[in-house]
Amino acid sequence: MIIKRAKTQGFCFGVAITVKKAEEAIEREGAEVTTLGHVVHNPQMVAQLEAKGLRNAQSVDEIERGTMFVRAHGLPVETFEKARAKGLTVLDATCPMVTKIHVQAEKLRDEGYKIVVVGDPHHPEVKGTLSHVPGAWCISSADEIDALPRASRVGVVVQSTWNGKGFAEIVRRLTEKYYEVRAVNTICTDTKNRQSEVDGLSREVDVMVVVGGKTSANTRHLAELAAMNGARAYHIEGPAELEAAWFAGVEVAGLMSGASTPGWLVDQVADRMDVLASDGR
Numbered sequence: 001m002i003i004k005r006a007k008t009q010g011f012c013f014g015v016a017i018t019v020k021k022a023e024e025a026i027e028r029e030g031a032e033v034t035t036l037g038h039v040v041h042n043p044q045m046v047a048q049l050e051a052k053g054l055r056n057a058q059s060v061d062e063i064e065r066g067t068m069f070v071r072a073h074g075l076p077v078e079t080f081e082k083a084r085a086k087g088l089t090v091l092d093a094t095c096p097m098v099t100k101i102h103v104q105a106e107k108l109r110d111e112g113y114k115i116v117v118v119g120d121p122h123h124p125e126v127k128g129t130l131s132h133v134p135g136a137w138c139i140s141s142a143d144e145i146d147a148l149p150r151a152s153r154v155g156v157v158v159q160s161t162w163n164g165k166g167f168a169e170i171v172r173r174l175t176e177k178y179y180e181v182r183a184v185n186t187i188c189t190d191t192k193n194r195q196s197e198v199d200g201l202s203r204e205v206d207v208m209v210v211v212g213g214k215t216s217a218n219t220r221h222l223a224e225l226a227a228m229n230g231a232r233a234y235h236i237e238g239p240a241e242l243e244a245a246w247f248a249g250v251e252v253a254g255l256m257s258g259a260s261t262p263g264w265l266v267d268q269v270a271d272r273m274d275v276l277a278s279d280g281r
């Protein structure tokens, strides 16, 4: 079996920076560094960082002292304020691409546009973006547009890991309802590259394996895109989930990863796929 691997694999640059900053902080401050939510959507990486001493909390109230580490998704403005008011040190590792979304949304608001954020309202990144533009509307599908209030000008930004085709359709539908629509495609370059690669690759293979945390939105979108193109797509978190039956009689398989999956894990998956395809064990 030939395994075709996507060019863009392993950590995106935002996650790579975040993980490096987290490791440096733990080294400097030991067990006094706490994240709100896991640093990356990858259980193996989370386990490694926690073994080194990184703590995890669900809210600022749970952090008694030390450093609050802000992961790549960013955090709502109020959370930064609350942590500082409590005397915590804030180490901000928000991905620059996410910060750019905040800046774009604020700029559009200052220019008089009613802001529409396209994304999952429950996603931490989207919650952070919405906190920068209070009163903004958040939608995750074109079906929600009919229920939006009236406005003359709307300015649109989108979650960094959103599906590009879905975003284009939402913007098209917004133009049918509103007189002026100004949309900034804030889907990050890494996400665009991965989506375009999986789009091409999944048309050339029988089976597509996408590696990444089950809670990772971008990994989920990649597997969905591959399935839409007719490939048998499997979203796994690691080599142990692979099954020999998936590759029986398969001549070409594709392999790709989400942005929060370390490169070494993708290599392990490739090795295991090779073994399963060769001897089925």
Ligand code: SF4
Residues within 6 Å of the ligand: 012, 013, 014, 015, 072, 073, 095, 096, 097, 098, 160, 161, 188, 189, 190, 191, 218, 259
């Ligand atoms: S997926 Fe994009 S926005 Fe998210 S951390 Fe990576 S580079 Fe940044």
